[in-house]
Amino acid sequence: MQNIRTIRYCFILFLSVLVSCKGQTDKLNDNCPLIPKPLSVDMQPGEFTFGDSVVIELKTDDEEIKRAANFLKTFVEQTGSCKAQIGTGEEARNKIVFTVCDTIAHDEAYRLDVSPRTVTIASKGGAGAFYAVQTLRQLLPAECEKKICDENVILQVPCVNIYDEPRFKHRGFMLDVARHYFPLDFIKKNIDIMTLYKLNVLHLHLTDDQGWRIEIKSHPRLTSVGAWRKQSIAGHKNDVPRKYDGKPHGGYYTQDELREIVEYAHERFxxxxxxxxxxxHTQSILAAYPQLACFHKNYEVSCDWGVHKEVLCTKEGSFKLLEDVLSEVFEIFPSKYIHIGGDECPKDRWSECPVCQRNIKRLGLKDEHELQSYFIKRMEEFVNAHDRQIIGWDEILEGGIAPNAVVMSWRGEAGGIKAAKMNHSVIMTPRDFCYLDYYQSEDRDNEPLAIYGYLPLDSVYSYNPTEKLTSEQGRYILGIQGNLWTEYIATPEHAEYMAYPRAIALAEVGWSRQEQKDFTDFIYRLTIQSKRLDSLNVNYAKHFLFSVKNKNDKL
Structure with a gap:
C-alpha cells in the first residue's frame, strides 16, 4: 500500500511539474512569440515603454550599425506614436543603445537586453545589430506594422535578456519571375517579410524558356523579343486536351529597377x-537569337511549362553572348555568387548537332554529359575571373563538377550530400521540403491549382539539412532555401498564399538550432504572429489557424 501511495505521489508531482513547465513556456511565448526562435531567452520583470519619444544612442562609428539604427528610427516613427532621435541619451528618460561587443564572435549574432529604462543592443557588426532590431520589432504590438497605428496602441516591450545567432549563414528565398512577371512593389514587399523573419538571401530566377526579365543593353532583343510570350497554359499542363488563355504575357526589369531592388534589399541586410x-531553359534566348541554337530556325518564347529540348549550342557565339550578359549582370548585382542554372538540359539536340559532336571530339570528352560539364566549367572560369563564384543546380555534378562551384541540391538531398563529401559548398533546397509551389493541403478542390505534390507546413518545419551528414561534412552546408516556382502562380496574392507561412517555417529551420525546434511550439508562436502578418496585409495560407482551433475545441 505504501508503494502505491508513493507511486501516486510521484505521478501527481510529475504532472504538477509538467503543467508548471507548460505554463512557463506558454507565458514565454505570449510575451516573446519570436520567429525564428532565439538561442537563449531569459524573461525579466517589467516593461520598456517608448513613450512619445525615445533616444537612440550609438556608441560606435560603425556605418552598418548606423544603418540598423536608422531602420529602427524609421520603423518607430512610422507608427505615428513616437519620435525617435539619434544622439546621446544621458538625460533621456528612455533610450536604446547600440554598442559593439568584442566577445561576440559570430557576424550575425546579437545580444538584446531590455530593462525598464534602457534597451541595449550589442553585436560584432551591422548584421547582428539589424537582427536584434527585428527581434525588438517582433516584441512590439503587431499593430506597429501598419504605417500609422491606432493612437491607443502603446509602444511597449517586455524586459528580457536574449542572446541569439543563426545556425546557417544562407537563409534564402527564391522567386521565379521568369514564368510570370511580378511588379517591383511586390518584390519589395516580399523583401520586407523576409526581413522580419531574418531571411538574408533573395534569389531571383530571371530567365527561362518562358521569359527573359533582365535588360541587357548589348543584346536588346533579349527583352524586345525574349520577354514576351503569346499566351500561357490555362489549367494544368497535363490536361487533355491542353488549353491556353490566349493572353500575351511579359515584362522585364530595367537595370535601374534591378539596382533599386538590390539597394532596397541591401538596406535590410x-x-x-x-x-x-x-x-x-534558354528558349527565350533562342527566340531572340536563333543562330545560337544547334539548328537555325524560328523559335518562339515558350508558352508551355516543363523541360524543353531546345538548348544553347556549344558554339562560340553562345559563350560570347553569355559573357556579355554576365558582364552587365556583374555591374548590377554586387553579390558574391551568380547562379548559372545548369539544370534540366536535355542532350537530344547536342547528340544530333555537328558543332557539339566536333567539340566532344576536339576536347577529348566522353559524351554530352561531359560536354555540359565543359560548358559550366568554362562559364565558371569567366565568373571567377571577375571575383565571383557560381551556384548551380545539382545537375552540375553530372560529367564532373566545376572546381569552385556551390551546389544547390533540389532533386533531393543526394546531390548535396555527394557535393559535401567532395568538399564543395552546398545549399540544401530539396523539393520534398522546400518547394513552395506544391499543394499545402490535401483538399485540392478548395486549393488554387498547383504544379503537383503535397508539402504541408509540418513537413517543411521538420527538415534538418545536416541529418544525413557527419559533423565534418555538415560544415559544407551553407544553408537552406525555399523556392517559389510560378508556372501556376500569376498574381502577388497567389504568390503570398503559397509562400507564407511555409517560408517562415524555413526561416526557423535556417536560423534556430535543431534541438530547439518543436512544431507545436512553433504553431503557438505563429498563431500570435499571424496578427503581424495581418497588419502587413499578407495573404498567407491559414490552415494552421484552423488546426489550432480544432485542437482547442477537442480540449
Whole structure:
C-alpha cells in the first residue's frame, strides 16, 4: 500500500511539474512569440515603454550599425506614436543603445537586453545589430506594422535578456519571375517579410524558356523579343486536351529597377543573387537569337511549362553572348555568387548537332554529359575571373563538377550530400521540403491549382539539412532555401498564399538550432504572429489557424 501511495505521489508531482513547465513556456511565448526562435531567452520583470519619444544612442562609428539604427528610427516613427532621435541619451528618460561587443564572435549574432529604462543592443557588426532590431520589432504590438497605428496602441516591450545567432549563414528565398512577371512593389514587399523573419538571401530566377526579365543593353532583343510570350497554359499542363488563355504575357526589369531592388534589399541586410539559366531553359534566348541554337530556325518564347529540348549550342557565339550578359549582370548585382542554372538540359539536340559532336571530339570528352560539364566549367572560369563564384543546380555534378562551384541540391538531398563529401559548398533546397509551389493541403478542390505534390507546413518545419551528414561534412552546408516556382502562380496574392507561412517555417529551420525546434511550439508562436502578418496585409495560407482551433475545441 505504501508503494502505491508513493507511486501516486510521484505521478501527481510529475504532472504538477509538467503543467508548471507548460505554463512557463506558454507565458514565454505570449510575451516573446519570436520567429525564428532565439538561442537563449531569459524573461525579466517589467516593461520598456517608448513613450512619445525615445533616444537612440550609438556608441560606435560603425556605418552598418548606423544603418540598423536608422531602420529602427524609421520603423518607430512610422507608427505615428513616437519620435525617435539619434544622439546621446544621458538625460533621456528612455533610450536604446547600440554598442559593439568584442566577445561576440559570430557576424550575425546579437545580444538584446531590455530593462525598464534602457534597451541595449550589442553585436560584432551591422548584421547582428539589424537582427536584434527585428527581434525588438517582433516584441512590439503587431499593430506597429501598419504605417500609422491606432493612437491607443502603446509602444511597449517586455524586459528580457536574449542572446541569439543563426545556425546557417544562407537563409534564402527564391522567386521565379521568369514564368510570370511580378511588379517591383511586390518584390519589395516580399523583401520586407523576409526581413522580419531574418531571411538574408533573395534569389531571383530571371530567365527561362518562358521569359527573359533582365535588360541587357548589348543584346536588346533579349527583352524586345525574349520577354514576351503569346499566351500561357490555362489549367494544368497535363490536361487533355491542353488549353491556353490566349493572353500575351511579359515584362522585364530595367537595370535601374534591378539596382533599386538590390539597394532596397541591401538596406535590410539581404543579398540578391541573380540567376541566368544556361545551357538549358534558354528558349527565350533562342527566340531572340536563333543562330545560337544547334539548328537555325524560328523559335518562339515558350508558352508551355516543363523541360524543353531546345538548348544553347556549344558554339562560340553562345559563350560570347553569355559573357556579355554576365558582364552587365556583374555591374548590377554586387553579390558574391551568380547562379548559372545548369539544370534540366536535355542532350537530344547536342547528340544530333555537328558543332557539339566536333567539340566532344576536339576536347577529348566522353559524351554530352561531359560536354555540359565543359560548358559550366568554362562559364565558371569567366565568373571567377571577375571575383565571383557560381551556384548551380545539382545537375552540375553530372560529367564532373566545376572546381569552385556551390551546389544547390533540389532533386533531393543526394546531390548535396555527394557535393559535401567532395568538399564543395552546398545549399540544401530539396523539393520534398522546400518547394513552395506544391499543394499545402490535401483538399485540392478548395486549393488554387498547383504544379503537383503535397508539402504541408509540418513537413517543411521538420527538415534538418545536416541529418544525413557527419559533423565534418555538415560544415559544407551553407544553408537552406525555399523556392517559389510560378508556372501556376500569376498574381502577388497567389504568390503570398503559397509562400507564407511555409517560408517562415524555413526561416526557423535556417536560423534556430535543431534541438530547439518543436512544431507545436512553433504553431503557438505563429498563431500570435499571424496578427503581424495581418497588419502587413499578407495573404498567407491559414490552415494552421484552423488546426489550432480544432485542437482547442477537442480540449
Amino acid at each position: 539581404i543579398e540578391v543573387i541573380p540567376e541566368i539559366e544556361m545551357p538549358g
